[in-house]
Amino acid sequence: MDFDVGTRLKQIREQHGLSQRALAQKAGVTNGTISLIEQNRSSPSVSSLRKVLQGIPMTLAEFFSSDDLPPPEQIFFKNSELVELAGELKGTVGKVSFRQVGDLRGRNLQILHERYAPGADTGRTMLQHESEEGGIVVRGQIELTVGDRKELLGPGDAYFFDSRIPHRFRNVGEEECELISACTPPYL
Amino acid sequence: MDFDVGTRLKQIREQHGLSQRALAQKAGVTNGTISLIEQNRSSPSVSSLRKVLQGIPMTLAEFFSSDDLPPPEQIFFKNSELVELAGELKGTVGKVSFRQVGDLRGRNLQILHERYAPGADTGRTMLQHESEEGGIVVRGQIELTVGDRKELLGPGDAYFFDSRIPHRFRNVGEEECELISACTPPYL
DNA sequence: CTACCATGTTTAATAAATTAAACAACCCCT
DNA sequence: AGGGGTTGTTTAATTTATTAAACATGGTAG
Numbered sequence: 001m002d003f004d005v006g007t008r009l010k011q012i013r014e015q016h017g018l019s020q021r022a023l024a025q026k027a028g029v030t031n032g033t034i035s036l037i038e039q040n041r042s043s044p045s046v047s048s049l050r051k052v053l054q055g056i057p058m059t060l061a062e063f064f065s066s067d068d069l070p071p072p073e074q075i076f077f078k079n080s081e082l083v084e085l086a087g088e089l090k091g092t093v094g095k096v097s098f099r100q101v102g103d104l105r106g107r108n109l110q111i112l113h114e115r116y117a118p119g120a121d122t123g124r125t126m127l128q129h130e131s132e133e134g135g136i137v138v139r140g141q142i143e144l145t146v147g148d149r150k151e152l153l154g155p156g157d158a159y160f161f162d163s164r165i166p167h168r169f170r171n172v173g174e175e176e177c178e179l180i181s182a183c184t185p186p187y188l
Numbered sequence: 189m190d191f192d193v194g195t196r197l198k199q200i201r202e203q204h205g206l207s208q209r210a211l212a213q214k215a216g217v218t219n220g221t222i223s224l225i226e227q228n229r230s231s232p233s234v235s236s237l238r239k240v241l242q243g244i245p246m247t248l249a250e251f252f253s254s255d256d257l258p259p260p261e262q263i264f265f266k267n268s269e270l271v272e273l274a275g276e277l278k279g280t281v282g283k284v285s286f287r288q289v290g291d292l293r294g295r296n297l298q299i300l301h302e303r304y305a306p307g308a309d310t311g312r313t314m315l316q317h318e319s320e321e322g323g324i325v326v327r328g329q330i331e332l333t334v335g336d337r338k339e340l341l342g343p344g345d346a347y348f349f350d351s352r353i354p355h356r357f358r359n360v361g362e363e364e365c366e367l368i369s370a371c372t373p374p375y376l
Numbered sequence: 377c378t379a380c381c382a383t384g385t386t387t388a389a390t391a392a393a394t395t396a397a398a399c400a401a402c403c404c405c406t
Numbered sequence: 407a408g409g410g411g412t413t414g415t416t417t418a419a420t421t422t423a424t425t426a427a428a429c430a431t432g433g434t435a436g
Binding site for chain 1: 412413414415416417422423
Binding site: 207208209219220222223224226227233 | 382383385386387393
């Protein structure tokens with residue numbers, strides 16, 4: 001957990017086009033404080049940091065959520081690629097199957113049970129919400145396009161991607177398609 | 189941005205079954221420090237807070253991403269109670285159905301596609317991970333017990349609850365049960 | 377009931393963050 | 407060139423957090 005508070009603050013401040021003094025005034029601290037923090041020569045109290053971030057403005061959660069999470073490398077998962085977790089669950093009785101999509105270190109997720117009529121199509125290409133989404137196909141087939149990758153997914157197949165990448169769902173079959181998905185943070 | 193650091197820390201510490209002294213030792217600070225922070229009588233420096241959280245362990249981002257969501261009041265959702273979102277999605281073409289489980293303000297979620305053989309049963313009653321979980325039944329029937337509430341869920345029905353509440357899944361039918369769930373933060 | 381061990385709280389001494397003000401460097405303008 | 411304005415940095419004084427140790431409470435065994 002080596003979080004570089006100083007560099008992070010400087011980065012954010014400059015991204016907002018603020019000088020140390022300008023930010024200091026809006027935040028109600030002195031410019032010296034900002035300087036020392038950015039050099040990591042003092043570790044601000046959270047109350048100070050909160051004041052500083054109020055001048056941005058930005059929440060503490062946003063500040064520390066700068067683990068610019070690299071987009072997961074694997075996007076499409078075939079049925080057999082789902083990770084079975086039942087074996088690692090303690091206290092289970094009988095035959096239980098828990099199968100996980102990818103190696104998620106998820107964020108806020110919205111669970112969706114989606115159905116697509118034959119020929120149905122979502123033209124959604126851009127998301128302002130920085131979010132991730134994933135899902136599992138239950139019935140039928142769906143053509144999923146994510147960036148420059150395209151895949152036809154059938155029952156048991158799954159997907160997981162950063163939804164800032166343009167994407168699209170199309171039911172190219174003649175059967176209704178049913179899938180269950182999750183999105184983080186919630187799409188609506 | 190009124191983040192209650194003290195209350196938050198106390199909450200987390202107790203959820204992990206640690207005393208102030210136990211946490212202090214693991215973190216490399218004194219018990220008095222923990223006490224004062226929890227009473228909001230001192231605002232820790234982020235370096236101190238980082239040390240404390242390392243004893244949990246927990247990242248700063250996770251710590252501040254605690255918009256203490258009150259446990260959702262509704263636990264069981266009948267098929268018809270799922271919230272249809274397709275109408276609010278812009279740019280869709282054709283017949284698309286997006287149905288959401290509850291009014292989630294989710295956190296880190298783990299997506300699971302679960303199957304239960306007839307008679308299968310999870311005896312899991314306690315979770316140390318503060319987490320939420322939810323899911324949708326795809327096939328078969330499952331008896332879900334959450335705290336003092338019990339419900340038999342069939343295809344299309346769903347659930348959503350705070351998994352710190354003792355809970356249990358039982359397939360009481362003669363058919364295999366299949367459901368898709370999500371858990372936040374990841375269970376394993 | 378008493379002794380003991382764990383818990384959280386408080387207090388004076390110490391260490392560290394924050395301030396206020398001065399310093400140095402840079403750019404722009406006349 | 408030389409002001410006037412800005413930038414970020416530094417330094418001594420002050421405020422605040424942190425420590426170490428004592429205090430108070432609660433439960434439990436003997």
